[in-house]
Amino acid sequence: METKTTIDRLSGFVGKTVTLSGWVYNTRASGKIAFLIVRDGTGLCQCVVEKSDETTGFFDEVRKLPQESSLEVTGLVSVDERAVGGYEVKVVDVRVVQTAQDFPITPKPHGIDFLMGHRHLWFRSQRQWHIMRIRATVIDEIRRYYNDNGYILVDTPIFAPAAGEGAQTLFQVDYFGDPVYLAQTGQLYVEAACMSHRKVYCFGPTFRAEKSKTRRHLTEFWMIEPEIAYASLDDVLDVAEDFICSVVQRVLRDHRDELVDLGRDIDALEAIKKPFYRMTYSEAAELLHSSKAVELLDNDLTQKTAEISELGKKIEELEAVAKGGGKQWKKDKAAAEVIEARELRAELEEQLRNIPTHKKLAAEFKWGADLGGSDETIISRLHERPVFVTHYPKYIKAFYMREDRDDDRVVENFDLLAPEGVGEIIGGSAREEDYDRLLARIQHDGLPQADYEWYLDLRRYGSVPHGGFGLGIERTVAWICGIKHLREAIAYPRMRGKFYP
RNA sequence: UCCCCGAUAGCUCAAUUGGCAGAGCGAGCGGCUGUUAACCGCUAGGUUGUAGGUUCGAGUCCUACUCGGGGAGCCA
Numbered sequence: 001m002e003t004k005t006t007i008d009r010l011s012g013f014v015g016k017t018v019t020l021s022g023w024v025y026n027t028r029a030s031g032k033i034a035f036l037i038v039r040d041g042t043g044l045c046q047c048v049v050e051k052s053d054e055t056t057g058f059f060d061e062v063r064k065l066p067q068e069s070s071l072e073v074t075g076l077v078s079v080d081e082r083a084v085g086g087y088e089v090k091v092v093d094v095r096v097v098q099t100a101q102d103f104p105i106t107p108k109p110h111g112i113d114f115l116m117g118h119r120h121l122w123f124r125s126q127r128q129w130h131i132m133r134i135r136a137t138v139i140d141e142i143r144r145y146y147n148d149n150g151y152i153l154v155d156t157p158i159f160a161p162a163a164g165e166g167a168q169t170l171f172q173v174d175y176f177g178d179p180v181y182l183a184q185t186g187q188l189y190v191e192a193a194c195m196s197h198r199k200v201y202c203f204g205p206t207f208r209a210e211k212s213k214t215r216r217h218l219t220e221f222w223m224i225e226p227e228i229a230y231a232s233l234d235d236v237l238d239v240a241e242d243f244i245c246s247v248v249q250r251v252l253r254d255h256r257d258e259l260v261d262l263g264r265d266i267d268a269l270e271a272i273k274k275p276f277y278r279m280t281y282s283e284a285a286e287l288l289h290s291s292k293a294v295e296l297l298d299n300d301l302t303q304k305t306a307e308i309s310e311l312g313k314k315i316e317e318l319e320a321v322a323k324g325g326g327k328q329w330k331k332d333k334a335a336a337e338v339i340e341a342r343e344l345r346a347e348l349e350e351q352l353r354n355i356p357t358h359k360k361l362a363a364e365f366k367w368g369a370d371l372g373g374s375d376e377t378i379i380s381r382l383h384e385r386p387v388f389v390t391h392y393p394k395y396i397k398a399f400y401m402r403e404d405r406d407d408d409r410v411v412e413n414f415d416l417l418a419p420e421g422v423g424e425i426i427g428g429s430a431r432e433e434d435y436d437r438l439l440a441r442i443q444h445d446g447l448p449q450a451d452y453e454w455y456l457d458l459r460r461y462g463s464v465p466h467g468g469f470g471l472g473i474e475r476t477v478a479w480i481c482g483i484k485h486l487r488e489a490i491a492y493p494r495m496r497g498k499f500y501p
Numbered sequence: 502u503c504c505c506c507g508a509u510a511g512c513u514c515a516a517u518u519g520g521c522a523g524a525g526c527g528a529g530c531g532g533c534u535g536u537u538a539a540c541c542g543c544u545a546g547g548u549u550g551u552a553g554g555u556u557c558g559a560g561u562c563c564u565a566c567u568c569g570g571g572g573a574g575c576c577a
Contacts, residue, residue: 032534107538108526109513113569
């Protein structure tokens with residue numbers, strides 16, 4: 001009697017016969033024995049077909065089965081340390097559902113352009129599969145955290161009437177003849193909602209027409225934005241800190257093995273504990289001017305120079321292997337390693353070229369300017385836990401941020417910089433609750449007051465101190481997984497010049 | 502918008518000083534009873550991104566363009 005099950009449940013079926021349904025991940029076959037690595041969406045399992053009286057009917061069909069063909073296999077489950085996942089199925093029957101033809105993504109290296117063009121197939125690969133599962137857990141933990149802590153979900157509109165902030169990064173859409181914009185944030189709308197429910201959050205896609213192509217930007221990304229009535233800046237920081245710890249702990253609990261597979265430094269994640277560092281923008285500026293910043297970059301300079309020369313030696317050695325005598329596969333492996341080492345070297349050389357610029361930018365940083373990407377990197381790398389940078393100059397920040405009542409040059413806002421040079425993953429603030437101050441900011445920024453009348457209403461009818469923040473999902477997933485580029489942190493990334501598939 | 506790098510077989514990459522366009526993977530055929538990106542043998546596979554130019558001769562040199570990668574600036 002056969003039982004249908006999935007690979008993640010095989011431990012309960014050792015010594016029993018089960019049927020798995022999935023896809024061929026890879027095959028290795030000889031004349032009398034074939035190994036099928038089957039994936040079924042829950043994991044990988046090695047299925048072994050030995051040529052015998054019972055299996056001659058399908059043995060030849062199975063051993064030539066192309067990658068990603070879909071099939072059902074029935075067989076006896078056993079524990080086997082040699083097999084991926086630790087369990088093995090000795091096949092007694094196979095039913096091919098569909099024979100795939102020339103699956104483009106082979107188990108060999110591919111270029112990023114090719115992979116991105118085949119994103120719909122690429123995420124069947126193990127690495128992408130791991131990242132997407134971790135993303136799902138991150139989102140699940142986000143919802144759980146807010147739902148369990150008394151927050152009400154409020155969905156904010158995607159079609160937004162007003163430009164609001166950062167008008168140059170808006171996508172305009174034709175709304176029955178009227179121009180509207182794809183939402184860059186749901187924040188103004190959750191501010192209204194928190195006056196109804198006290199603690200609320202929105203979670204959804206946001207759109208920014210960033211002109212640049214960088215590893216840190218997408219044109220479509222997901223954001224969680226909690227908003228709390230009767231909250232001070234410190235209250236909001238406490239929430240952000242507790243929330244981030246909760247997400248990191250959950251991923252560590254549920255995905256430790258996957259993080260290891262992704263090559264993530266687990267100890268660095270374990271170190272994400274309360275309290276995070278808190279410093280003001282002015283203190284951050286001092287840090288950039290300090291000898292610590294100079295030392296960090298000088299160390300980088302010598303270290304990267306050493307790494308580059310070491311890589312150069314390694315490349316020469318590998319090239320000698322690749323071009324010399326010996327087994328073909330050894331030469332191929334060496335050639336592949338040469339390509340990898342060259343890419344790494346090019347990256348390091350680029351970084352090396354940028355160090356003097358970064359040093360100059362940090363040393364000449366002037367109070368009043370926004371922190372640049374390299375400045376954020378320096379600050380985050382000087383700390384092993386996340387860093388809150390608070391109280392930025394008023395006029396480089398958005399109109400709705402609350403003026404510091406003790407120092408009207410700055411606002412009560414914050415950015416959270418993730419460690420290891422990842423940079424900003426959260427931006428938030430206390431919101432200006434005073435009608436006159438808010439109106440003055442709207443006028444100073446030259447925003448159309450009529451578009452914000454509904455927002456000003458919130459300051460006319462029972463205005464209270466309140467605040468919140470936005471966390472970028474992709475940046476968080478990229479940080480936790482230790483991946484360099486946001487494009488791998490979302491199933492279908494949207495970037496400048498990229499919208500297929 | 503600026504700087505750097507790249508574009509050669511379906512994929513990843515070679516090609517010496519400007520001198521016959523090649524290998525691995527993948528595909529097809531054959532072999533192999535414990536493989537781990539399996540391995541071994543054979544076969545097929547090319548308008549070298551586009552348009553010009555220099556030259557006896559251009560994948561290689563020059564100009565423009567297109568696309569991609571990395572970085573800067575800009576930016577939630």
